[in-house]
Amino acid sequence: MQFFGIGIHVLIAVFFAIHVVRTGQNMYWLAILFMFPLLGSLVYGIAIYLPSTRIQYGAKKVISVAGKILDPNRELREAREAFNYTPTAQNQMRLAAALLAAGQSQDSAQNYEACLQGPFAGDPAIRLGAAQANFACQRYDACIDHLHTLRERTPNYAPEVVSLLMARTLAAAGKEQDARSEFEFALQKYGSFDARAEYAIWAIGIGDKETALRLKLDLDQTINRWNKHNIELNAVMLGRLKNAFSM
Template sequence: MEVFGLGIHVLVAIFFAIHVVRTGQNMYWLAILFMFPLLGSVVYGIAIYLPSSRIEHGAKKVISVAGKLLDPDRELRAAKEAFEYTPTAQNQMRLAAALLAANQPQEAAQHYEACLQGPFASDPAIRLGAAQANFACARFEACLTHLQTLRQQSPHNASEVVAVLMARSLAGMGRTSEARAEFEFALQKYGNFDTRAEYAIWAQSLGDTETAQRLKAELDQTINRWSKHNRELNAEMLRRLRDAF
């Protein structure tokens, strides 16, 4: 039994050693794990492995969701109080993001636009936030202007998000051929689930059932392989797909 127990300790240490290498942790963990298999594994598991595991992420998500259900406006209130007490650009950015998350895009857009007039005018995150807020207000032309500026100034920043939002803005402006070209560009260059889903939803709304059904079939293949966790993370997109089709 002692030999069996020692073997388990070594296997656990090897498992954590693989995790060290794959995740780029400091190499001194390897020495600790193999010099002290039991104690080293316990320390590594608590200090490194659990905080990066799905268990930890799942727990944080449950806490976050519970907090939003019990007090959905907590972050918005805190952001407003911080900005009123100290009206810095950083606090204004926080307030703009909280307003957008709280489905108050018009006020969010105002704060984002104000941030772009100051020293953070070239900040890509603020520019993207301004674009998203304007899109939520159905101000598609303003959204498109921000996205074009963002693509010119920072071509590698959130490029997939920019491409899809640009396609949706063009669609909102009735520029159908340009919207299709941007969707195709995003699909060919990135082709992840959200890009494919947005394209499918738009094609279905346009009456292009051939494109919509082709994309939907590809999406269904991915969805069928998803775990419950993945379905929960993408619940809003799955709802939109069900409504569209």
Template sequence: MPFLGIGLHILVAIFFAIHAVRSRQQMYWLLILFSFPLLGSVVYFFAVFLPNSRLEHGARKAVASAAKALDPTRELRAAREAFDFTPTAQNQMRLAAALLEAGQAQEASNVYEACLQGAFANDLDIRLGAARAKLASGQGADAIAHLDFIRRSDRNFRPEQASVLLAQAYAAAGRNEEARGEFESAVERFGSFEARAEYAIWAANMGERQLADRLRNELQSTMNHWNKHTHSMNLPLVRRLEAAFAKL
């Protein structure tokens, strides 16, 4: 039995080592994983694997949606109060995120730009938030600049989200062939419902009926297997999809 336990630890460490290599993590993770198979695997799971997994993303999305439905302005009120009381960089970042989620994109954009001054100029989470805010406020070119910065810094930083956002930013800036290429890349690399849905919305808005219909059929095939909870969690995106096709 002890032999089996040691073997299992090593197998888990090998699994995470393969993930580290494929996702181009820092090579010191290999040293940690093979020097301390059990502890290293636990640390890698929570520090790298889980934050980048769809499971963790879905859980965060579900919790956030439930909280927002109960009190839509609670987080924004709390973020403003926290920043007014203690105007730290962390509270400023929280306020920017809350403004964006509340639909106040221009103010969120201004706060994100303030966050990027000084010590946090290279923070990729802030850059991603700033890109989202710029896109939501109709500033596609500025969103592209932030997303290009992220890719130059770390191509493996939230790659699916960054790819879809970049495609949308290209579209907002009128660079439609680049938008098409980035959407196709996102669908090919990740194959997620979100990537396909955003591509379908773009195709419908561009009047590309054949492409839009093909993507909608693929999406419908996926939705046919959803349970009630999954459908509820994706309802805002589905409604945007339906609105885009209603105009086609």
């Protein structure tokens, strides 16, 4: 079969050649594809292209979920063993993150704070982790201090994450007016699904139904356009929204 005088196997080879360039594959694939368009496309499709598609992604996701179900403490156990064997700052960071993921926020906060006393004190990822850990164990003043430091020293580092965490922390600390101002700032500045969702959850929680329902309407319109993959990626937030509006 031909299109505009070009064999379909050549068009497939061109498609795969574009994939080679865009994904940074070895350039010898270009020679193979253009010297042997039919056989080269078959080999490239099986060896490179298919493993990078959603089929491979889905398989990896299933394996990852299964692994967490069968051995939910594996990452924490391995992180702890690595730190005990080699107590470097990098291993302590890994341990702190694993502790936070496992719900052990007190220990996580202690490890993050220890990391900030060493050579990585200026690392914004560590400071954000420390803020998240302190939020999780209800040390709101410490969390706010870390977030202020992030904004002062590294204002371009994860600004939306910092803003939403600041808003949630101010709300948890009972500073409702400051929290509303921060939620409004995040909504106007970023306008993301997370910004609207966090604001809506907070608003319904304090009884501001007008704001909550306005945001919920907008969120529902977005959700209705999502495919299954988007819904899976946002499952945690969707669960929080459902719980907040079912009360």
